[in-house]
Amino acid sequence: MVEIRSTTGMISAVTLPDNSRVWLNSNSKLIYPTRFSGKERRVKLCGEGYFEVTKDTKHKFVVEARSTEIEVYGTEFNVEVYNDEYIRATLVKGSIGMKYDDSRHMRQLVRLVPDQFVIYNSRTGAIYLDQANIASSTSWKEGKIVLDNTPLNDALRMIGNKYNVSFDIKDQKLLGNTFTGTFSNQSLDVILRYFTISSKLRFHQIGLEDGNRETDGRAIFEVY
Numbered sequence: 001m002v003e004i005r006s007t008t009g010m011i012s013a014v015t016l017p018d019n020s021r022v023w024l025n026s027n028s029k030l031i032y033p034t035r036f037s038g039k040e041r042r043v044k045l046c047g048e049g050y051f052e053v054t055k056d057t058k059h060k061f062v063v064e065a066r067s068t069e070i071e072v073y074g075t076e077f078n079v080e081v082y083n084d085e086y087i088r089a090t091l092v093k094g095s096i097g098m099k100y101d102d103s104r105h106m107r108q109l110v111r112l113v114p115d116q117f118v119i120y121n122s123r124t125g126a127i128y129l130d131q132a133n134i135a136s137s138t139s140w141k142e143g144k145i146v147l148d149n150t151p152l153n154d155a156l157r158m159i160g161n162k163y164n165v166s167f168d169i170k171d172q173k174l175l176g177n178t179f180t181g182t183f184s185n186q187s188l189d190v191i192l193r194y195f196t197i198s199s200k201l202r203f204h205q206i207g208l209e210d211g212n213r214e215t216d217g218r219a220i221f222e223v224y
Helices: 136-140 152-163 170-176 187-197
Strands: 002-006 012-015 020-023 027-034 040-053 058-065 068-072 074-083 087-095 096-101 107-110 114-123 126-131 146-150 167-168 179-184 203-208 220-224
Touching: 002 012, 040 136, 058 074, 058 136, 058 179, 068 074, 087 096, 087 136, 096 114, 107 114, 107 126, 114 136, 114 167, 136 146, 136 152, 146 152, 152 167, 152 170, 152 187, 179 187, 187 203
Parallel strands: 040 058, 167 220
Antiparallel strands: 002 027, 012 020, 020 040, 027 040, 040 074, 058 068, 068 096, 074 087, 087 114, 096 107, 114 126, 146 179, 203 220
């Protein structure tokens, strides 16, 4: 097995044995075999990855993302599995299906069409399917954060993924804020200052997360 890691602030790209291409976002890991054998091509993702899968109808491509499996049928899509509770998949081209356990612990399959995303809650077994903003969801691949009327929760999630930080929103009323803007090489301080100026949000670092090897040193900011 081969293990590829992308460190904080870094984007990595790898070509798999079947010539499929994968981009890894900051603090992500991909595990795959040196040679695909058997009836399927199976990889394991921790963090976030963008996949361009080589079509092969005889050998299904499968992405393991914690308790879910993303079945691929020759396509382009994004998978995010930073959070212990939520797994998110966004389809750009082609077709994918997510296998997940529902609230009764029964295995289910939900299929996506292009420009859709699905979020699975591994704690409750619930899923949420909706239209995706592809430019915003995949902008990290070009080293950017693109916000297009993006809700605060999603905007902070994208920033947290890139800079390896977490945000604790104290006032739920703040979740009604949305943001538009594009960031590329700006520092975290500059981006947070933009949020402060545009919406009067305040950020205060309150400590570091305890966690496994993937999350050690992850700063936590209180948002109020």
